Amino acid sequence: MARSKSSYLLPLGIFLAxxxxxxxxxxxxxxxxxSPLIGKPAPSFELESLLEPGKTISSDILKGQISLVNVWASxxxxxxxxxxxxxxxxxxxxxxxIGFNWKDERPAALEMLRRYGNPYTLSVFDPENRVGIDWGVxxxxxxxxxxxxxxxxxxxxxPIDQRVWDE
Amino acid sequence: MTPTPFxxxxxxxxxxxxxxxxxxxxxxxxxxxxxxxHEFRELIGKLRCLVCQNESLAASQADLAQDLREExxxxxxxxxxxxxxxxxxxxxxxxxxxxxxxVKPSTYILWFGPFVLIGIGGFFLLRALQRKGREPEADxxxxxxxxxxxxxxQPGTRPGDTQDRTS
Numbered sequence: 001m002a003r004s005k006s007s008y009l010l011p012l013g014i015f016l017a018x019x020x021x022x023x024x025x026x027x028x029x030x031x032x033x034x035s036p037l038i039g040k041p042a043p044s045f046e047l048e049s050l051l052e053p054g055k056t057i058s059s060d061i062l063k064g065q066i067s068l069v070n071v072w073a074s075x076x077x078x079x080x081x082x083x084x085x086x087x088x089x090x091x092x093x094x095x096x097x098i099g100f101n102w103k104d105e106r107p108a109a110l111e112m113l114r115r116y117g118n119p120y121t122l123s124v125f126d127p128e129n130r131v132g133i134d135w136g137v138x139x140x141x142x143x144x145x146x147x148x149x150x151x152x153x154x155x156x157x158x159p160i161d162q163r164v165w166d167e
Numbered sequence: 168m169t170p171t172p173f174x175x176x177x178x179x180x181x182x183x184x185x186x187x188x189x190x191x192x193x194x195x196x197x198x199x200x201x202x203x204x205h206e207f208r209e210l211i212g213k214l215r216c217l218v219c220q221n222e223s224l225a226a227s228q229a230d231l232a233q234d235l236r237e238e239x240x241x242x243x244x245x246x247x248x249x250x251x252x253x254x255x256x257x258x259x260x261x262x263x264x265x266x267x268x269x270v271k272p273s274t275y276i277l278w279f280g281p282f283v284l285i286g287i288g289g290f291f292l293l294r295a296l297q298r299k300g301r302e303p304e305a306d307x308x309x310x311x312x313x314x315x316x317x318x319x320x321q322p323g324t325r326p327g328d329t330q331d332r333t334s
Contacts, residue, residue, distance in 0.1 A: 011291055018284075033217060036261040103230065129234045136259040138217035138231055 035136050035155040042069075042146050043134040050101050050109060050123035057124050062150045067096040069144040070120070071132070074108035076140040082159035083116045089160070090119035099123035102132050102140055196240050203243065210249055211236055214256065215266045223266050 037043070042062055049055040061067075070086060072079040090097050099120035101109045104127060113123075126132055135144065136155075145154040198204035208225060214235070216227035224232050224239070235256070242252045256264045268274050 007291075007294070011288075014287060031220060033263045034261060036258060103234075129231070133234065133238055133259060136261070138260065 032157045033138065035152070037136055037152045038155060040152060042144070042150050042152050043131070045124075045131040045134065047124040047126055047131055050099065050106065050125040053106070057122055059150070061096075061098065061122060062146050063148065065096050065148055067098055067146045069098045069100050069135075069146060071100045071102050071135075071137050071140050071142040071144075073102050073104040073140045074112040075104065078159040079141045080112070080116065082141055082161065083112075083119070085160050085162065086119040087117045090121075096121050100132075100137075101125050101127075102137060103127060103129050196236075206249065207240065207243055210243075210252065211239060213253070213266050214239070215264055217260060217264065220263075 042059060044059040046056050046058045049057050062069075068089075086097065089095070097120045099122070101123060106125065106127075109125070129137075139157070141159050143156040143160060144152055145156070147153050196207070198207065211224040214224040216222045216224055216229055216232040216235075218229040218231050219227045224235055239252055242255065247255075253265070262269055268277055270278055
């Protein structure tokens with residue numbers, strides 16, 4: 001039988017600390033992989049335009065203003081969900097929205113833009129995931145916030161809704 | 168004993184699945200030598216699929232996994248070393264792309280934590296056991312001792328007595 005209080009308080013304390021840590025772990029989504037590109041210059045690219053085949057768009061467009069690079073595809077249901085929000089953001093704010101069509105087919109992508117609206121100033125087309133790998137894209141939708149100097153400031157994994165935008 | 172129909176179907180399914188999985192990685196890529204092929208298999212076993220996050224690049228059937236396998240293959244054909252390829256992917260996807268977490272200060276808790284916890288638990292266990300051995304039997308107080316002597320020496324209180332003794 002323990003004589004002193006401390007010899008049972010200490011293990012209890014350690015257990016409570018561990019329990020608190022594990023409890024916090026329950027609130028984190030393990031599927032979200034943090035991007036190592038935050039704070040680094042956005043990887044440069046030259047991709048074909050989605051809307052105008054044959055025209056090339058380079059990553060220079062990211063310089064000079066704040067941009068949202070939104071990775072999307074017509075086969076991705078969450079992208080469809082966030083599209084309305086993107087249209088609203090494009091209308092209400094003056095950030096430049098760049099559409100990054102990922103691993104998709106041009107007709108399907110164009111159809112989606114036609115049906116749900118086109119919030120993008122410019123759209124690029126990356127069907128083979130050439131540039132996606134450089135940006136560490138592993139799913140859709142993902143949105144990168146790029147500042148005026150072309151540095152990636154934030155990566156949003158998953159669709160954007162009102163709550164996410166406010167944050 | 169002839170295999171029952173169930174086992175036949177099971178065996179056929181297993182063979183088919185195994186065949187598909189093999190075809191996915193092997194026949195897609197041509198290697199210059201068995202050594203190179205072995206190196207490729209080893210490397211993709213060390214990398215994680217970011218979509219099916221519990222599988223390695225070797226095992227995963229996800230689209231992105233195939234993209235990354237192709238990337239690794241092309242880099243190998245270009246003559247890049249294993250370290251260079253790993254560095255390339257970690258720069259884009261972070262440490263999570265490694266199937267086995269690296270041992271660095273931020274992951275010390277992951278690697279050494281269990282041993283530390285066992286050590287703490289073991290320490291308390293030992294202390295409790297030692298204490299139990301060292302502690303003397305609780306002393307009887309003086310009044311208790313007198314009472315016991317009285318009870319033991321009084322005639323008629325010995326077990327088995329059913330009659331009064333004539334002393």
